[in-house]
Structure formats: structure tokens, C-alpha cells
Amino acid sequence: MKKYLIIAVISVLSLACKNKTAEMAAKGDVFEKEKVNTSKKPLFRTSITATEIDFIKASDKDAFKSIEFVGNETKEMPGALNGEELMDHGTYVFKAHFSDDASVEIWLHSSFGSKEKAKAYANKLTSRLGKLPSFMRKTLNHVVVHTGDHTAFAEDAGGFFVLYSDNMDTRIGNNDLEETVFHETCHVTFDLKYAKSKAWKAIQAADKSFITEYAKSKPNQEDIAETALFVYTMKTYPNRLSNEIEQWVKTNIPNRYEFLEKFF
Ligand SMILES: [Zn+2]
Incomplete structure (x- = not known):
């Protein structure tokens, strides 16, 4: 774990929610050590999915029960990469059911081309949705899945997030889709x-630092x-993170910890 932490701190991989400026900075720049700042530096250089830590493991408990095909429907599918219309005719709609009686629809763009291809990607999502805390899963209306390669993003007001098939495969390869x-x-x-x-x-002001550079760069969003x-x-999962990380969190962002731990 220590080795991974060191690798994570110094290595620069991809960002959770891609931001061109942040990405370019992350790829190009060595951390500016000289920069004088009264607050403590973030623990991680970029975002959490750029770390090598497997926060949520494929083997963790999972509330997924079953998935059904609802049909081909017309759906609003923001984030299409190839100039497709916002309204997609023939979206493959699946519904995943979970043991807490929650269900989440998975909307896959018509550009998947067949129900089988769409279902293969719906299946890649179900166990990951099943690993969410129940109260979080219940806030999700649906998930939008496009073909192609782009970084995930969320539409909080609409109650959904958007994924891209090639990026899902990359993240599965890196054990990161659960975290995404x-x-x-x-x-x-x-x-x-x-x-x-x-x-x-007020919590941000009281704490001395941010957990990642990404959080610091977009304090109202990330x-x-x-x-x-x-x-x-x-x-x-106490002790899954290293003692150093757990202590860092409790020492440097105690107010955030206290606020968020109530939910978990
Ligand atoms: Zn984000």
C-alpha cells in the first residue's frame, strides 16, 4: 500500500471529470513546490481516480438483483460526441433492480446499434451501481451511456450521470469504474x-486543505x-486506506470528515 501511495502521489494519470486546463497542467507540470501557500497542500496531485488506491473493490458487497429490457424509447441523451441530436430515438432502456427495492434505469444510446451490444454495457454497470450506499442509489434517476471515449460527468439537477463505453472499459481495466x-x-x-x-x-474555510488538487480547483463542484x-x-472499510491517509484526512480536513461521516 505504501508503494502505491507513493506512486499515486507522484504519478499523473487521468482525471475523474476531465477538465482541459486541469488535464494539461497535470500532464505537463511538476508540482510547484516553491509556491508559498499558507494552507496545506492537497494530499493528492490530481483526482482520486488518478490514484492507484482501490477504494471500492470488485469483491465488495453488492445489492444488484436483476436487469430487464424495458424497450426502445425516445430519450434525452446529453453529451453525444458525434453531433447527434439531444433527443435520441431508439435508446435502449434497461432497468436494474436492487435488494433495497431501488431501481435505476440505464439508457444506452441508439448508436450502440443492437440490443445485445447495449446490454453488454448495461451489465458492466449493474454491479457498480449495486455497490453504492443505498441512500445514494435512491437519488439516481437513471444513467446515460454513450458510445465512444470521453470522461464521465454528472447532471445533478436531472438526477443522472453520463458515461462513455470506451472510457468505461479503460476504467474497468484500472479498477476505477466503481469509484467513477x-x-x-x-x-x-x-x-x-x-x-x-x-x-x-464554512467547513471549507475551517479546514486547512483540500483532499485533491482537482477538488481545490473546483471547490464548488468537485x-x-x-x-x-x-x-x-x-x-x-476501516484500514483499507493506509494509516497515513486516514490520519491525513482526520488532521487536515476534520470538518469535512465530521460532516460527511454522518451519511455513511
Ligand atoms: Zn466530478
Whole structure:
């Protein structure tokens, strides 16, 4: 784990929610050590999915029960890469059921071309959705899945997030799809209510640092989603993170920890 932590801190991979400027900075620049700052530096250089830590493991408990094909429908599918219309005719709609009686629809763009190809990607999502805490899963209306390669993003007001098939495969290869699903669902669960709230701003001001550079760069959008994965993991799987990381969180962002741990 120590080795991984060191690799994680110094290595720069991809970002959870891609931001061109942040990505370019991450790829090009060595961390600016000289920069004088009164607050403590973030624990991680980029975003949580750029770490080598497997916060949520493929073997973790999973509430997924079954999936059914609902039909081909006309759906609003934001984020299409190839100039497709917002309204997609022939979206493959599946419904995943979970043991907490929650269900989440998975909408796969008509560009998948066949029900079988669409279902293969719906199947890649179900166990990851099943690993979400129940209260978070219940805030999700649906998930949009496009073909192609782009980084995931969430639409908190609409209660959904958007994934891309090639990027899903990359993240599965890196053991990161669980974390991506958790991160994007955090946007849906927490952002509207808390991300720009006075309470969260007071918490940020009281703490000395941010968990990642990514959270620091977008404090009103990414801070909760980035921090929540650490707090969730510490509460649900104590000692899965290294002692150094757990201590860092409790020492440097204690107010965030106290706020978020109540949920987990
Ligand atoms: Zn995000």
C-alpha cells in the first residue's frame, strides 16, 4: 500500500471529470513546490481516480438483483460526441433492480446499434451501481451511456450521470469504474443541497486543505465528490486506506470528515 501511495502521489494519470486546463497542467507540470501557500497542500496531485488506491473493490458487497429490457424509447441523451441530436430515438432502456427495492434505469444510446451490444454495457454497470450506499442509489434517476471515449460527468439537477463505453472499459481495466460511479453519484446525491451552501463553505474555510488538487480547483463542484469517497471508505472499510491517509484526512480536513461521516 505504501508503494502505491507513493506512486499515486507522484504519478499523473487521468482525471475523474476531465477538465482541459486541469488535464494539461497535470500532464505537463511538476508540482510547484516553491509556491508559498499558507494552507496545506492537497494530499493528492490530481483526482482520486488518478490514484492507484482501490477504494471500492470488485469483491465488495453488492445489492444488484436483476436487469430487464424495458424497450426502445425516445430519450434525452446529453453529451453525444458525434453531433447527434439531444433527443435520441431508439435508446435502449434497461432497468436494474436492487435488494433495497431501488431501481435505476440505464439508457444506452441508439448508436450502440443492437440490443445485445447495449446490454453488454448495461451489465458492466449493474454491479457498480449495486455497490453504492443505498441512500445514494435512491437519488439516481437513471444513467446515460454513450458510445465512444470521453470522461464521465454528472447532471445533478436531472438526477443522472453520463458515461462513455470506451472510457468505461479503460476504467474497468484500472479498477476505477466503481469509484467513477461513486463519484458521479455523489454529484447527484450531494451537490444541489450542499456544494454551494453556506454550511459547506464554512467547513471549507475551517479546514486547512483540500483532499485533491482537482477538488481545490473546483471547490464548488468537485470538493464533496472527491472527499466523500475517502470518508465512505474509511467508515465502511476501516484500514483499507493506509494509516497515513486516514490520519491525513482526520488532521487536515476534520470538518469535512465530521460532516460527511454522518451519511455513511
Ligand atoms: Zn466530478
